[in-house]
Amino acid sequence: MTIDVREQLxxxxxxxxxxxxxxxxxxxxxxxxxxxxxxxSIEGPNGREDLILRHRAAPFDPETARSVTLATEAALxxxxxxxxxxxxxxxxxxxxxxxxGEAYVxxxxxxxxxxxxxxxDARFDAVxxxxxxxxxxxxxxxxxxxxxxxxxxxFSDAEGELNRYWESYVASxxxxxxxxxxxxxxxxxxxxxxxxxxxHGDFRNGNIMFHPDQGVAAVLDWExxxxxxxxxxxxxxxxxxxxxxxxxxxVGGFGDYADLLAGYEAAGGKPIELSRVRFWQMLGSxxxxxxxxxxxxxxxxxxxxxxxxxxxxxxxxxxxxxLVLLLEEGL
Amino acid sequence: MITHPKTxxxxxAVAGWIDEIRPGLDPRNAxxxxxxxxxxxxxxRELTQGPAAEAxxxxxxxxxxxxxxxxxxxxxxxxxxxRAGEFTVETPGLLAxxxxxxxxxxxxxxxxxxPEGTPPPGP
Numbered sequence: 001m002t003i004d005v006r007e008q009l010x011x012x013x014x015x016x017x018x019x020x021x022x023x024x025x026x027x028x029x030x031x032x033x034x035x036x037x038x039x040x041s042i043e044g045p046n047g048r049e050d051l052i053l054r055h056r057a058a059p060f061d062p063e064t065a066r067s068v069t070l071a072t073e074a075a076l077x078x079x080x081x082x083x084x085x086x087x088x089x090x091x092x093x094x095x096x097x098x099x100x101g102e103a104y105v106x107x108x109x110x111x112x113x114x115x116x117x118x119x120x121d122a123r124f125d126a127v128x129x130x131x132x133x134x135x136x137x138x139x140x141x142x143x144x145x146x147x148x149x150x151x152x153x154x155f156s157d158a159e160g161e162l163n164r165y166w167e168s169y170v171a172s173x174x175x176x177x178x179x180x181x182x183x184x185x186x187x188x189x190x191x192x193x194x195x196x197x198x199x200h201g202d203f204r205n206g207n208i209m210f211h212p213d214q215g216v217a218a219v220l221d222w223e224x225x226x227x228x229x230x231x232x233x234x235x236x237x238x239x240x241x242x243x244x245x246x247x248x249x250x251v252g253g254f255g256d257y258a259d260l261l262a263g264y265e266a267a268g269g270k271p272i273e274l275s276r277v278r279f280w281q282m283l284g285s286x287x288x289x290x291x292x293x294x295x296x297x298x299x300x301x302x303x304x305x306x307x308x309x310x311x312x313x314x315x316x317x318x319x320x321x322x323l324v325l326l327l328e329e330g331l
Numbered sequence: 332m333i334t335h336p337k338t339x340x341x342x343x344a345v346a347g348w349i350d351e352i353r354p355g356l357d358p359r360n361a362x363x364x365x366x367x368x369x370x371x372x373x374x375x376r377e378l379t380q381g382p383a384a385e386a387x388x389x390x391x392x393x394x395x396x397x398x399x400x401x402x403x404x405x406x407x408x409x410x411x412x413x414r415a416g417e418f419t420v421e422t423p424g425l426l427a428x429x430x431x432x433x434x435x436x437x438x439x440x441x442x443x444x445x446p447e448g449t450p451p452p453g454p
Binding site: 240243323 | 358367407416420440444450
């Protein structure tokens with residue numbers, strides 16, 4: 001069943017801001033391969049509110065199957081926010097009465113999420129040099145939040161992740177020698193276990209709202225949250241697919257490893273070795289490669305028909321180009 | 332294949348038309364239209380650069396495996412030998428061949444992608 005978001009929004013506006021409230025502007029935002037995002041404003045008796053609706057459009061695909069529900073996502077944002085994490089305020093978690101399926105509403109936070117702009121736009125020149133440190137610091141309250149037991153978050157360490165992505169890779173039927181070699185290489189170099197903590201799971205340039213003056217303004221997109229190794233969140237933001245054309249700046253295309261690690265430590269995080277981050281960074285490239293295969297499969301199997309999915313399948317080669325260099329350099 | 336027009340020219344013509352109508356589309360469709368143009372770019376480059384890339388891959392894989400063959404067969408054998416642990420990062424020539432294959436493929440799929448190890452842009 002397809003939900004017409006635009007049609008349901010006036011009812012939501014009245015529920016949130018009272019009778020007489022109306023929707024002033026509603027627009028589906030571009031991007032977001034597995035989730036719909038809508039920006040909309042409510043004009044009500046108490047003035048105007050700028051909001052974001054996060055809504056799952058496709059009921060199931062291999063990518064979202066690994067994710068948490070949107071209600072869980074909202075609960076995590078609230079829990080981490082209470083613990084000092086920089087998160088968007090959750091305004092409302094939708095239920096059946098809203099007719100929007102799985103969805104929640106958050107307050108719009110001003111800033112920019114487009115990775116390429118954060119990496120290269122002059123508006124971010126002044127703050128850019130501080131972003132890696134801020135990102136390290138931003139992870140600390142997330143990692144320090146006790147995983148709410150009722151949310152039943154999955155646990156996955158390095159070995160678990162490798163096994164999971166190996167299964168996806170094999171099931172895809174693709175034959176990619178570079179991915180095979182990366183699996184082999186990483187399996188032989190699994191770091192010693194770390195005490196498991198709450199992870200954002202998708203902490204990268206593109207999922208963080210950055211403000212040109214303040215820097216980190218909100219950590220977004222919590223659907224892949226789980227429990228595991230703290231270095232996973234650090235490695236993922238260093239994976240080259242999220243450096244947007246600046247591989248010389250390993251943290252998100254804007255900063256250096258040392259600043260990320262120092263920011264984490266200065267904010268009270270338990271120190272993490274660079275080699276451990278590099279392991280997860282390389283596993284990040286492999287993970288993204290396998291995820292791209294999955295995106296292609298969700299199209300080729302007929303689950304989705306977006307023109308975007310098969311094209312993402314052609315992003316496997318970017319991860320291969322990164323992986324061969326990392327295999328050459330070593331961890 | 333025939334010319335006047337070549338297949339890649341047909342793809343180019345469609346991409347040009349999508350670019351023309353893109354400014355009039357809503358944000359979501361404008362985004363998807365840009366994806367469509369990128370896809371047509373891949374098709375053009377695969378048609379023009381693909382044959383040379385495949386020839387290099389065949390040469391390289393045959394060298395590491397010690398015998399010639401079809402692309403799919405050599406590629407499958409390479410995967411099997413890595414999976415079996417017979418080939419590793421230490422295997423002479425293996426990383427060089429894989430690097431060539433990856434560079435050629437990313438040049439078709441995303442010519443503007445800057446892989447790991449790319450130096451910073453000049454001033």
